[in-house]
Amino acid sequence: MGSIARSALLRQAASVPKLPAATYAIARPSALRQSIANTVRASAFHTTSRRNLLPPLPQHVDGTVNDPAPVLETSPAHGSYHWTFDRLVSAGLVPLTLAPFAAGSLNPTMDAVLCGIILIHSHTGFQNIIIDYVPTWRVPRARKAIMWGLNVATVIVGLALYEFETTDVGVTEAIKRVWTA
Numbered sequence: 001m002g003s004i005a006r007s008a009l010l011r012q013a014a015s016v017p018k019l020p021a022a023t024y025a026i027a028r029p030s031a032l033r034q035s036i037a038n039t040v041r042a043s044a045f046h047t048t049s050r051r052n053l054l055p056p057l058p059q060h061v062d063g064t065v066n067d068p069a070p071v072l073e074t075s076p077a078h079g080s081y082h083w084t085f086d087r088l089v090s091a092g093l094v095p096l097t098l099a100p101f102a103a104g105s106l107n108p109t110m111d112a113v114l115c116g117i118i119l120i121h122s123h124t125g126f127q128n129i130i131i132d133y134v135p136t137w138r139v140p141r142a143r144k145a146i147m148w149g150l151n152v153a154t155v156i157v158g159l160a161l162y163e164f165e166t167t168d169v170g171v172t173e174a175i176k177r178v179w180t181a
Contacts, residue, residue: 057138086128089121100172111170115161123154 096114100106127150134143164171 082124082128086121086124089117089124093117093121101176106170106172106176108165108170111172112165115165115171119154119158119161122157123150126150 096110096117100110100114127147130143130146130150134146136143161171164174168174169177
């Protein structure tokens with residue numbers, strides 16, 4: 001634990017092989033200079049200042065210090081329908097994923113339903129991530145662009161899955177072939 005608290009320079013100096021002092025002074029003064037130069041170079045690299053990759057967002061204050069914080073209207077149903085839908089889709093994926101392989105039947109209808117549920121599950125999952133990590137109050141245009149990007153990506157993936165299901169072997173057959181390869 002003590003090694004974590006030491007500075008980079010001390011860690012580098014501690015890693016230099018221990019040789020007798022006479023060896024450094026008489027036999028290998030160039031090795032000593034090289035070791036010190038490497039230590040200083042490494043410690044300089046590890047102690048550089050930290051730079052922000054992105055500039056801070058524009059900041060502004062609405063109202064004054066004495067204004068009360070806004071309290072939004074509450075509703076017991078707010079968000080519960082989305083949460084329930086997400087849980088139902090997630091729970092429905094388990095039997096739909098196992099059924100084609102357990103039953104031994106590769107039905108194209110079951111494959112299409114599986115692809116649709118996977119697509120819905122992925123879309124709602126990414127949508128929840130965007131809602132949580134890209135707040136509307138902070139970056140409204142970026143949030144809207146990201147949501148549109150998600151919608152476009154979902155449509156493209158849906159079309160690709162449809163094409164794969166209708167013109168190729170399908171998802172479950174492809175998984176079966178990869179598994180047995």
